[in-house]
Amino acid sequence: MPNQYAYLGPAGTFTEAALRELKPEVPVDSTVPCTGVDAVFTAVREGRVDGGVVPLENSVEGGVSATTAELIEGAPVMVTAEVAVPVEFTLFAREGVALADIKSVATHPHALAQCRGWLATNLPDAETFSVSSTAAAAQAVAEPGSPYDAAVSARIGGKRYGLRAVAEGVGDRSDAATRFIHIARPGPPPAPTGADRTSVVAFISDDHPGALIELLNQFAMRGVNLTRLESRPTGDGLGKYCFCIDAEGHVHEARVGEALMGVRRICTDVRFLGSYPRADGDTTLTPLQPPRRTSNADFHEAERWLARVRSGEVT
Numbered sequence: 648m649p650n651q652y653a654y655l656g657p658a659g660t661f662t663e664a665a666l667r668e669l670k671p672e673v674p675v676d677s678t679v680p681c682t683g684v685d686a687v688f689t690a691v692r693e694g695r696v697d698g699g700v701v702p703l704e705n706s707v708e709g710g711v712s713a714t715t716a717e718l719i720e721g722a723p724v725m726v727t728a729e730v731a732v733p734v735e736f737t738l739f740a741r742e743g744v745a746l747a748d749i750k751s752v753a754t755h756p757h758a759l760a761q762c763r764g765w766l767a768t769n770l771p772d773a774e775t776f777s778v779s780s781t782a783a784a785a786q787a788v789a790e791p792g793s794p795y796d797a798a799v800s801a802r803i804g805g806k807r808y809g810l811r812a813v814a815e816g817v818g819d820r821s822d823a824a825t826r827f828i829h830i831a832r833p834g835p836p837p838a839p840t841g842a843d844r845t846s847v848v849a850f851i852s853d854d855h856p857g858a859l860i861e862l863l864n865q866f867a868m869r870g871v872n873l874t875r876l877e878s879r880p881t882g883d884g885l886g887k888y889c890f891c892i893d894a895e896g897h898v899h900e901a902r903v904g905e906a907l908m909g910v911r912r913i914c915t916d917v918r919f920l921g922s923y924p925r926a927d928g929d930t931t932l933t934p935l936q937p938p939r940r941t942s943n944a945d946f947h948e949a950e951r952w953l954a955r956v957r958s959g960e961v962t
């Protein structure tokens with residue numbers, strides 16, 4: 648199915664806004680709203696779409712566990728792009744409903760977590776309900792006989808379903824942002840840009856003192872900066888964790904490739920999730936000059952030296 652892209656729907660979610668930023672050339676009728684992050688992954692895995700966009704982490708509430716779980720388990724998919732979207736929340740209700748009338752509020756759990764303070768102060772007696780997305784909440788509120796009086800959603804979400812804004816800026820942090828990723832079926836990663844990120848999931852082989860330090864050292868000793876480390880249960884029993892790691896750089900860079908080989912050597916399993924351009928595109932974070940003695944040239948010179956030593960050419 649060519650040129651179809653799935654996203655966490657319905658229309659009007661922050662994820663749809665992220666898809667627009669990542670794929671501005673894709674017409675609306677080539678986008679496929681899905682009810683849930685798992686449905687986006689399924690559409691990608693089954694080849695019904697070319698790619699999909701899902702939320703990965705929020706600057707206030709942290710990781711989106713449905714996305715992390717899908718990245719770790721099931722048929723592999725690859726991250727090929729990312730975007731960070733500022734998230735501003737609005738409280739929407741049907742025409743004629745005032746703040747004082749609101750007794751129930753629906754929204755996505757991540758949105759709820761980001762508006763908890765505002766809701767506690769301004770609607771202390773309102774009951775809150777979690778639904779599959781902020782736009783799904785707005786859609787539900789707009790339905791006749793809706794069980795909810797109000798929805799917390801993106802401005803475009805509430806407007807799309809004909810609701811009226813009762814209060815703007817109801818998030819507890821005005822600078823909140825969510826990082827979204829574009830996923831596709833496995834293939835060669837996009838070419839390095841000089842400001843890239845590499846994501847992997849590492850499964851440590853045996854629990855022993857310093858196991859995590861050994862893992863992190865693979866990156867540190869090769870001058871690779873980590874931007875995210877999240878532990879997640881493997882499901883195989885209490886205390887069994889794997890580690891989701893985001894690192895600066897691209898698998899085609901020698902220092903990143905060598906770090907990943909080191910990780911592979913000390914882990915039972917490593918799932919490579921992709922190397923892709925960083926949303927900030929800030930080449931000062933991955934200096935075009937990597938840290939001292941970790942440039943491609945440094946690694947290649949060391950490889951050539953080892954080859955000479957092995958061939959008996961002692962230098």
Ligand SMILES: O=C(O)C(=O)C[C@]1(C(=O)O)C=C[C@@H](O)C=C1
Binds near residue numbers: 659663779825
């Ligand atoms: O419900 C939406 O609008 C979404 O796109 C999902 C989501 C999330 O999963 O975190 C995205 C951004 C906001 O942080 C709140 C909800």
